[in-house]
Amino acid sequence: xSVSHRLFALxxxxxxxxxxxxxxxxxxxxxxKALGIETAVAGASAATRSGTLPAxxxxxxxxxxxxxxxxxxxxxxxxxxxxxxxKRGQVVAHLASPQALELQRDALQSxxxxxxxxxxxxxxxxxxxxxxxxESRLQATRANAAQAAxxxxxxxxxxxxxxxxxxxxxxxxxxxxxxxxxxxxxxxQLGQRVETAAMIYRIAKLSxxxxxxQAPLIVAAGLxxxxxxxxxxxxxxGRLIAIGRAVDAASQTVLLRAAVGKGAxxxxxxxxxxxxxxxxxxxxxxxxxxxxxxxxGKTYAxxxxxxxxxxxxxxxxxxxxxxxGGDSVLVEGVQAGERVAVKxxxxxxxxxxxxxxx
Numbered sequence: 506x507s508v509s510h511r512l513f514a515l516x517x518x519x520x521x522x523x524x525x526x527x528x529x530x531x532x533x534x535x536x537x538k539a540l541g542i543e544t545a546v547a548g549a550s551a552a553t554r555s556g557t558l559p560a561x562x563x564x565x566x567x568x569x570x571x572x573x574x575x576x577x578x579x580x581x582x583x584x585x586x587x588x589x590x591x592k593r594g595q596v597v598a599h600l601a602s603p604q605a606l607e608l609q610r611d612a613l614q615s616x617x618x619x620x621x622x623x624x625x626x627x628x629x630x631x632x633x634x635x636x637x638x639x640e641s642r643l644q645a646t647r648a649n650a651a652q653a654a655x656x657x658x659x660x661x662x663x664x665x666x667x668x669x670x671x672x673x674x675x676x677x678x679x680x681x682x683x684x685x686x687x688x689x690x691x692x693x694q695l696g697q698r699v700e701t702a703a704m705i706y707r708i709a710k711l712s713x714x715x716x717x718x719q720a721p722l723i724v725a726a727g728l729x730x731x732x733x734x735x736x737x738x739x740x741x742x743g744r745l746i747a748i749g750r751a752v753d754a755a756s757q758t759v760l761l762r763a764a765v766g767k768g769a770x771x772x773x774x775x776x777x778x779x780x781x782x783x784x785x786x787x788x789x790x791x792x793x794x795x796x797x798x799x800x801x802g803k804t805y806a807x808x809x810x811x812x813x814x815x816x817x818x819x820x821x822x823x824x825x826x827x828x829x830g831g832d833s834v835l836v837e838g839v840q841a842g843e844r845v846a847v848k849x850x851x852x853x854x855x856x857x858x859x860x861x862x863x
Contacts, residue, residue, distance in 0.1 A: 530857070562716060564709040581677050689708065
């Protein structure tokens, strides 16, 4: 027997009795080295619990707007380009549109007709009051006036929806920005003919932003809304706002959505990043699967309870496994900050049970 084996054999036998009594196991430096024991801190970082996950930067739906052609026509002027900042009401394009001229003409005609019939109604009301016309004629005039007023109102609403200024004919149709924001996309070129509803610009407010994260089911199971999210190797941070319920059949991942406020100005829509997610409080701690030992139907982890000149003490801590997949396990029974053996666990199990490892 080699010298190193003799040094290890005697303490090994001595600690079997202590382990059987469920007392902490004190191991000296030579034993730690012989067993190959290494430890890690539970909950040391978000990466320790959940690892880094791929995410894509998106603009929240309520912060997106599209400047579209309200009528068909030709793009006569483009005032901004992608990347430019715009203010609400700022004119961003001009559209030359025969259809807009038709709308203006129809609105003017219907307005004139409504005004004429209103004058006729006032005259017939006066004549009826003097007994010079029958009531049936007044009712007919009143119905015609109401119909003309309704038609004029409809034409004015059509002009408003098209963004056409009422009361005048001619001139280009001015398209303006609906919100303060940044131009993300330009959908047309100068001189291009477009149809109704064709996209001219896509504009967005870029703070806050969303992160859409694809997370393995085992990771998603340990999270809750409000969990902290941080982009790896940066100070950009946010919070989970939604955890999907559906699992992608191909990748077996769950869609997570986080809102990022702090540092959002450094991100770009469409950008792919890596994120770290902290497990929510009360949701357990994530450990490497190699840190677990099973005996007599129970699951244990070996938690370091003391470290001094005499050696390092480990106690077998019963755990409840919440979820497991790949090389990590989500458990209850270990607190964040506790140091747990992640290598050499089979040797510690042998000390605990008094038999060889499985």
